[in-house]
Amino acid sequence: MKIGVIGSGISGLSIANLLKENHDVVVFEKQKKLGGLIKCERVNDCLFHKVGGHVFNSKNKIVFNWFWSHFDKDKEFVQAKRNAKVFFNNNIIGYPIENYIYLFNKELIKDIVSELLELQTKPKISPFDYDNFEDFLKGNFGNTLYQVYFKPYNHKIWRTDLNTVSMKWLDGKLPMPNIEEIIQNNITRAEEDNMVHSTFYYPKEGGSQFIVDRLTAGLTILNDLDISTIDKVDEKLVIEGREFDKLIFCGDIRKIPAYCKQILVESGVDVNYLENLRSNGTSNLFCETDENDISWMYIPEDFTKAHRIIYTGNFSDTNNRGSSKKTCVVEFSGKVEYDVMVNEIKKLPGNLSPLSYNYEPNSYVIQDHRTRTEISAAKRALKAKGIFLLGRFAEWEYYNMDKAMEAAFDLYENELS
Ligand SMILES: Cc1cc2nc3c(=O)[nH]c(=O)nc-3n(C[C@H](O)[C@H](O)[C@H](O)COP(=O)(O)OP(=O)(O)OC[C@H]3O[C@@H](n4cnc5c(N)ncnc54)[C@H](O)[C@@H]3O)c2cc1C
Secondary structure, three states: OOOEEEEOHHHHHHHHHHHHHOOEEEEOOOOOOHHHHOOOEEEEEEEEEOOOOEEOOOOOOHHHHHHHHHHHHHHHHEEEOOOOOEOOOOOEEEHHHHHHHHOOOHHHHHHHHHHHHHHOOOOOOOOHHOOOOHHHHHHHHHHHHHHHHHHHHHHHHHHHHHHHHHHHHOOOOOOOOOOHHHHHHHHHHHOOOOOOOOEEEEEEHHHHHHHHHHHOOOEEEEEOOOOOOOEEOOOEEEEEEEEEEEEOOOOOOOOOOOOHHHHHHHEEEHHHHOOOOOEEEEEEEEEOOOOOOOEEEOOOOOOOEEEEEOOOHHOOOHOOOOOEEEEEEEEEEOOHHHHHHHHHHHHOOOOOEEEEEEEEEEEEEEEOOOHHHHHHHHHHHHHOOEEEEEOOOOOOOOOOOOHHHHHHHHHHHHHHO
16 A cells, blocks of 8 residues: 655654555655654754653563664663652652652651551542542542642643543553552662663664664655645545555644544534644753763752753763763743743752753643543544544654554554554
8 A cells, every 4th residue: 555654753653664564655744853752953962852851661562572673772772770859848859759758857747648548548449530630649649749749740741730631641651559558668768660661771872863763764754844735536645746545644633634624524523622632832951960860850849940850961971972061951841931941940950051942832732531532533533534643642642652652553453454
């Protein structure tokens, strides 16, 4: 078949690579630079992840093995242990925060422990029986920990009321410690070891752009082309004069090409709902910083607008080439002006000094209680016409790279192999 893929993020590149053995594939990308959210660029020869800092791991064996069929794990990647921290009350403490309650002041410890013990007497509720994210957090960690940590941190990132956030959204995303474990971990001072990215792989050279460059090799890619029009001519789907049997849309469902929108309207899908889905952008300030051994540091309190520092310079030494210091990315939710960010980093530890910045209008999807139902309806309607939705903004899923690859595999196996 002739298959068109719209979008050269990790979703588009994964499905294009799966399909290219047996089909004639063309990838369209609206930007000049390929890679979507995982793109990087060199600034003064230091590596800037323009959105966050991307590391790879997967618990899915098929995805894991497929990924390594494209790379040499030992020669081209480093394996590192996640060393996440929280900047709280002017101290750098461990992550997840509930394992470090013993470092809080006495009053907080007293309130948190009594609430946890109280919760322990209540019947267990499965995560997905909670109506929303706020109830889940309060029900698992108590009100005090919710007020001092989970609420301010999540508000900073999501900029939305947590009681509107659906629990389905968090499926497989959060570790679910029980109260006994929290208490044990505080007594034994346990380190985190069971999260997907508790160890991770990272390219020795080039960061996630190295992954993009490898996965684009051998593909036909037409970049700098914003695909807004698809024509239907004699049973073929036509883009830019090229005919396709099937199309895979990996862009933003809110801006799906006109022909697809028409299919959705005719099938009774609530297009108005889809067009008004909410997302958050991020502003990233690329900085030099003092020597440290941290991978990520979360900043929940509202004394600063920044919510996370990703110490990308610790992932690979080659990321700091061109600087005598370490490099990192300070992340802010939404659009934050450069001057404001430069002021904010003065409040943070590590003697941060700016090198460059980027604003990404869409980086986090926000799901509500209807999202999955409406996206499923859209998928069904489009599939009937040979068009498939894939990826973070097409499926409106809070995918990591590995989950985006898994979704590509599912699509390939179930519909296109
Ligand atoms: C701050 C941050 C940190 C993250 N860290 C990690 C991490 O450490 N590890 C991890 O596994 N995951 C991480 N993720 C998640 C990861 O970034 C995403 O899962 C992944 O990049 C999504 O890829 P995608 O292809 O679905 O979407 P995108 O990367 O958004 O790609 C979509 C592409 O489609 C193009 N496009 C859109 N519309 C059109 C059109 N009409 N015509 C042509 N092209 C179009 C876009 O320009 C874009 O290139 C992180 C995400 C964020 C926001």
